[in-house]
Amino acid sequence: MKITICSSAVFTKECYEIKKKLERKNHLVFIWSPEIGVNGNTVSMEDFHAMRKNNLTEDLLKLKKSLIDEHIERIKNSDAVLVLNFDKNGIKNYIGGNTFLEIGFAYVLGKKIFLLNPIPDINYKEEIEAMSPVVLDSDLSKI
Numbered sequence: 001m002k003i004t005i006c007s008s009a010v011f012t013k014e015c016y017e018i019k020k021k022l023e024r025k026n027h028l029v030f031i032w033s034p035e036i037g038v039n040g041n042t043v044s045m046e047d048f049h050a051m052r053k054n055n056l057t058e059d060l061l062k063l064k065k066s067l068i069d070e071h072i073e074r075i076k077n078s079d080a081v082l083v084l085n086f087d088k089n090g091i092k093n094y095i096g097g098n099t100f101l102e103i104g105f106a107y108v109l110g111k112k113i114f115l116l117n118p119i120p121d122i123n124y125k126e127e128i129e130a131m132s133p134v135v136l137d138s139d140l141s142k143i
Contacts, residue, residue: 001079001080002079003028003075003078003082003114004030004075004078004080004081004082004143005081005084006075006082006099007084007085008086008088011084011086014084018084020117021062022140025141030074032071062141064099068098073103075111080113080143082116083116085099086115091120091122093115095128105129113134114132114135114142114143115135117135132141
């Protein structure tokens with residue numbers, strides 16, 4: 001199966017770890033790259049996180065658009081998405097704005113949606129439930 005991993009940017013390390021596990025099970029796995037192109041240049045993850053802490057700039061908006069566009073292409077070319085929803089900012093099983101957008105996009109395309117952990121208790125929980133994701137309860141063998 002071709003799977004695109006979706007998660008908060010702070011879970012990059014976990015994305016790579018789970019990618020390796022899934023590849024050992026003969027899945028083709030796509031993740032977003034820690035080196036991101038913007039205006040013909042690359043930006044390291046450290047620089048990206050530093051940019052996010054400052055005021056919203058035109059370069060940051062272009063970078064975010066590039067990230068969204070590139071990840072949507074990965075989702076288009078996949079059979080499924082796997083959402084790595086770990087705890088973040090005091091929210092158990094966090095799913096942020098970009099990841100919610102990616103889940104919605106996968107849903108519109110008729111892709112299978114997997115959540116590593118249960119749906120978080122957030123104000124758009126019902127919308128996530130309505131898209132019928134498969135909750136893995138941290139068990140990748142359920143894919």
